[in-house]
Amino acid sequence: MSKILVGIDVGGTFTDGVVCAGGKILDSAKHPTEEGDLQGSIFAVLDDLLQGVKKDDLANKIIQVVLSTTLVTNLLAAGGGEQVALIMIPGPGLNLKQLDFFPHTYIISGAVDFRGKIIEPLKQTQVEEIGTLITAAGIKKVAVVGKFSQRNNSHERLVEEILKNRHPHLEIVRGFEVSGQLNFLRRAVTAYYTAVTRDKWARFADSIKKALRKRGIVSPINILKADGGTMPLEVSLHNPCETVFSGPAASVMGAFALTMDQQTSVVVDIGGTTTDLALILEGRPLYASRGAVLSGRYTHVRSFAVRSMALGGDSTLRWTGNKISVGPDRLGPAACFGGPAATPTDAVNILEKGKLGSLSLSHRALEEISKQAGLKVEKLAREVVRRVNDRLKDGIDDMFRSWEQEPAYKIWEIVNKRQVRPDRIVGIGAAAGAFIPALAERFGCQALVHRYSPVANALGAAVARPTLSLLLHADTQRQSYYLNLEGITGKFSSDGQLADAKDLAQKKLQEIAEKRGIGKYADHREIFLEEQFNMIRGWSTTGKLFDVGVQIASGIIDEFKGVQP
Amino acid sequence: MKEKNGNISASPPAWKKGSGGKEALPTGLVFFPAFDWAISPTHPEREERLLYTRDQLFEEGVMDLPQIRQYQPRLADHKDIARVHFCVPDIETQATEAHRVAAGGALVIADALMKGEIKNGFALVRPPGHHAMRVAHGNRGFCNINNEPVMVEYLRQKYGLQRIAVIDTDVHHGDGTQDIYWHDPDVLFISFHQDGRTLYPGSGFTNEIGGPLAAGTTLNVPLPPGTTDEGILFVLDNLVLPIIDEFEPELIVNSAGQDNHYSDPLANMSFSARGYAILNEKLAPDIAVLEGGYSIETALPYVNMGIIMAMAGIDYSNLYEPDFREDRFKEDPRNLKKLEGIVQELTAVFRRRQELVQSTRLQKSGSLLQRNRQIYYDTDQIREAQKEALRVCPDCPGCLLIDSQASGPRGHFRVYCINIHIRCCPQCRQEARDHYAEMCRQTKELFDYVYLQDRAADLYLQYDCHLNAEDMV
Numbered sequence A: 001m002s003k004i005l006v007g008i009d010v011g012g013t014f015t016d017g018v019v020c021a022g023g024k025i026l027d028s029a030k031h032p033t034e035e036g037d038l039q040g041s042i043f044a045v046l047d048d049l050l051q052g053v054k055k056d057d058l059a060n061k062i063i064q065v066v067l068s069t070t071l072v073t074n075l076l077a078a079g080g081g082e083q084v085a086l087i088m089i090p091g092p093g094l095n096l097k098q099l100d101f102f103p104h105t106y107i108i109s110g111a112v113d114f115r116g117k118i119i120e121p122l123k124q125t126q127v128e129e130i131g132t133l134i135t136a137a138g139i140k141k142v143a144v145v146g147k148f149s150q151r152n153n154s155h156e157r158l159v160e161e162i163l164k165n166r167h168p169h170l171e172i173v174r175g176f177e178v179s180g181q182l183n184f185l186r187r188a189v190t191a192y193y194t195a196v197t198r199d200k201w202a203r204f205a206d207s208i209k210k211a212l213r214k215r216g217i218v219s220p221i222n223i224l225k226a227d228g229g230t231m232p233l234e235v236s237l238h239n240p241c242e243t244v245f246s247g248p249a250a251s252v253m254g255a256f257a258l259t260m261d262q263q264t265s266v267v268v269d270i271g272g273t274t275t276d277l278a279l280i281l282e283g284r285p286l287y288a289s290r291g292a293v294l295s296g297r298y299t300h301v302r303s304f305a306v307r308s309m310a311l312g313g314d315s316t317l318r319w320t321g322n323k324i325s326v327g328p329d330r331l332g333p334a335a336c337f338g339g340p341a342a343t344p345t346d347a348v349n350i351l352e353k354g355k356l357g358s359l360s361l362s363h364r365a366l367e368e369i370s371k372q373a374g375l376k377v378e379k380l381a382r383e384v385v386r387r388v389n390d391r392l393k394d395g396i397d398d399m400f401r402s403w404e405q406e407p408a409y410k411i412w413e414i415v416n417k418r419q420v421r422p423d424r425i426v427g428i429g430a431a432a433g434a435f436i437p438a439l440a441e442r443f444g445c446q447a448l449v450h451r452y453s454p455v456a457n458a459l460g461a462a463v464a465r466p467t468l469s470l471l472l473h474a475d476t477q478r479q480s481y482y483l484n485l486e487g488i489t490g491k492f493s494s495d496g497q498l499a500d501a502k503d504l505a506q507k508k509l510q511e512i513a514e515k516r517g518i519g520k521y522a523d524h525r526e527i528f529l530e531e532q533f534n535m536i537r538g539w540s541t542t543g544k545l546f547d548v549g550v551q552i553a554s555g556i557i558d559e560f561k562g563v564q565p
Numbered sequence B: 001m002k003e004k005n006g007n008i009s010a011s012p013p014a015w016k017k018g019s020g021g022k023e024a025l026p027t028g029l030v031f032f033p034a035f036d037w038a039i040s041p042t043h044p045e046r047e048e049r050l051l052y053t054r055d056q057l058f059e060e061g062v063m064d065l066p067q068i069r070q071y072q073p074r075l076a077d078h079k080d081i082a083r084v085h086f087c088v089p090d091i092e093t094q095a096t097e098a099h100r101v102a103a104g105g106a107l108v109i110a111d112a113l114m115k116g117e118i119k120n121g122f123a124l125v126r127p128p129g130h131h132a133m134r135v136a137h138g139n140r141g142f143c144n145i146n147n148e149p150v151m152v153e154y155l156r157q158k159y160g161l162q163r164i165a166v167i168d169t170d171v172h173h174g175d176g177t178q179d180i181y182w183h184d185p186d187v188l189f190i191s192f193h194q195d196g197r198t199l200y201p202g203s204g205f206t207n208e209i210g211g212p213l214a215a216g217t218t219l220n221v222p223l224p225p226g227t228t229d230e231g232i233l234f235v236l237d238n239l240v241l242p243i244i245d246e247f248e249p250e251l252i253v254n255s256a257g258q259d260n261h262y263s264d265p266l267a268n269m270s271f272s273a274r275g276y277a278i279l280n281e282k283l284a285p286d287i288a289v290l291e292g293g294y295s296i297e298t299a300l301p302y303v304n305m306g307i308i309m310a311m312a313g314i315d316y317s318n319l320y321e322p323d324f325r326e327d328r329f330k331e332d333p334r335n336l337k338k339l340e341g342i343v344q345e346l347t348a349v350f351r352r353r354q355e356l357v358q359s360t361r362l363q364k365s366g367s368l369l370q371r372n373r374q375i376y377y378d379t380d381q382i383r384e385a386q387k388e389a390l391r392v393c394p395d396c397p398g399c400l401l402i403d404s405q406a407s408g409p410r411g412h413f414r415v416y417c418i419n420i421h422i423r424c425c426p427q428c429r430q431e432a433r434d435h436y437a438e439m440c441r442q443t444k445e446l447f448d449y450v451y452l453q454d455r456a457a458d459l460y461l462q463y464d465c466h467l468n469a470e471d472m473v
């Protein structure tokens, strides 16, 4: 038997898991997700899955276990986690006092500009006073974030030093370590959330690791990220926020695993209460242009562009007096499975003559509404499916529109703007088969509902490969370069050229990948951004600025060659 | 549009009615730095120009704020350009893709505003346009195509707007925009700029007040070099705002240059980023379009932030340049005195505008008023000789006839241009169209091209005299 991959996706309602090998799913498992005990849900699925795997294979053949979990999202949504103080060093610009930020936010003097020049010094006494206030309030964790700290992190370092001097027990997250991408507000939010969730995530990660080792699994344990890539469990300890929205990412990677080609697909993951839409454009999943939104705030967490609609297989159907409404609530499972109310699943069940569940239960549930509406049950069922597809179609059209309207900054991007239409719609989730074919017909494209569609999310997790995205900014006049990762900076030659910047970016990506234990994927790297600007002062060139982006994009691990039909 | 001092204009235009919730709408922003376009590698109008502005805007995270909605520019159509310019020999030659994207950025903002998606908008685009005149033989003052008039004519055609105010706040005289609206009484054009005796393009004096049938709706305020926040805001408060109030435009456009800044390398003024913010808060333009501004590292990142913040109603009290010093922006009392004089002079001109036009009509009705001009294209080193003639009509702003010739890198061209105002009376329009047909027949030895710009019908024709071929844009 060939190599074994294990994927577990903790969803809002269910936790799914698969064991797959050689393009086949050997076993799958499903348990309701216990919000208060995610570990318990994971272990239950895991134990189900491992029953079918031989003891020897556990140690020898499993090459990765990938986990996608909602722990961090839940923690933040519930306001759990640690108390954190946020110290911001904004310099000139927005008046942060006017923005509704977090409790225990302190704004201090000091400023760095876009070139990394210090334009205003830090005030030591101010930082010391804040240190006293923070510790008096019993806070042990601090996030410190400066504007343009990726171009010069000395202020963030200095704040840490001053605080630690008097209060060595304080744990400090510095903005430049969290993300070097432009956007100070997102950096502040991401650093803050990192400090809030890091300890709890570490405890969770530790118990997962122990549980797997206890069960004889020695393979690498990877965590799925919002960008559809994995990271080793150890790396996740530094970046707990990257674990958010891995559920939708798992669905997209699942669709990817089912197709593995260069076509344009709409991924429609129909759940009980919600449907998630995502796009794969010519074989590449579309990323959100602004980073994931966590508890209503933009972060630097890179994620797929996913649109969530309050519409699912179990949404409650009602007659509003002149039309049928679908959702947004869910009272329970569909009537055909013993649920309390009529749902879209029941409508489909009627049209499919009871293929999904009890035909009589579906009938009984829809009959009540049909009386109110004065429509025959069959006609009502068709109307429900039409309405669901109308809304899905609007959602999909809107996603394409927003993608087409993404800002561009170069003339060739505007001139070469294209319109892309879907080649097919990929259905994910148990209810997909009921809706996807009719939806695809609306777009005049193919429908793909695979026998693995119901567990495609867990499959997506199982086969995802690591991702790593590196941005390098180099300034020949300041003879420095800056990375978005880990706050790495260094010397860049004053006569450096774009080719040097590209070489350096690739070298750094290789180094960081190796350090993270994903070195073998560095060969898959690709350059996705290269810009150079001549700095002209007077009429002569005084330096060059380079921006280079190199990444290991999301994809499927080499060991997985696609599903067997 | 603003309603100052509680004075609500008697009858707001239809598209503004029921706009009670307008203040809750976001500010539209097209940020188009054209990172792949330059006039030449070391030219001020080069790729680097908005680089630090990008860094500042992105790092600041303004695009994430609910008060801002970002839009992507589009390519302006050839027809959008034909409404404004007589491009020699044709539109393709003068309006490259870069120019069409910059103008298209302004059009996107205009559409968003008219659809009620935004309360106001800023087209932060390059290349700029305000030195580009009605007849375009080449590049003048870094400009080929004039973005604001392209947008204004689009708004008039597509949305039926009539009265528009264009306020040029660039440090250079907006001579291109002035030329385009010289004969148009429906567009109020006010430019304040560093005195033309000390700066390119050397025009924009107080006696330039518009053509005979549009006198008093072009106003120029030459500012002494070194004028500060206080001086510029004095002109705004005492001249620009009261005149806008009297003119009652349906739309206010800020032709927003940023080279009045104290650090600009091409000019000598003392305006600050905060000054720009205050200016835009008070002027409250419906649409701002970026023009010049070449202090790319010291000024632009802060000035652009300031304009965006002011338009979006975001507190700008923490916005300042790293080297900002409060005491630097007090005006010299002698300059203030001078400005007071200009304000009085121009207010009087504006108030007499109907009288001036009326007397021209009484005395010159039916006659052809002519002026001869020499126009220099500094960037492309072209000299153009223009003979302009306006037929004085008792009922309408008339039609305009231009005989223009110039020698440039593409050879010598002599062209004949006919412009019909959007509100032209049927008789003038018929005469103009007959004249066009006649010129196409008669003059192949004299002219290379004959152009007709019929804004009343939104129809644009170009006749190639050598090929005897007519093209419709």
Ligand SMILES: [Zn+2]
Residues within 6 Å of the ligand: B170, B171, B172, B257, B259, B291, B292, B293
């Ligand atoms: Zn200028």
Ligand SMILES: [Zn+2]
Residues within 6 Å of the ligand: B393, B394, B395, B396, B397, B398, B424, B425, B426, B427, B428, B429
């Ligand atoms: Zn007339």
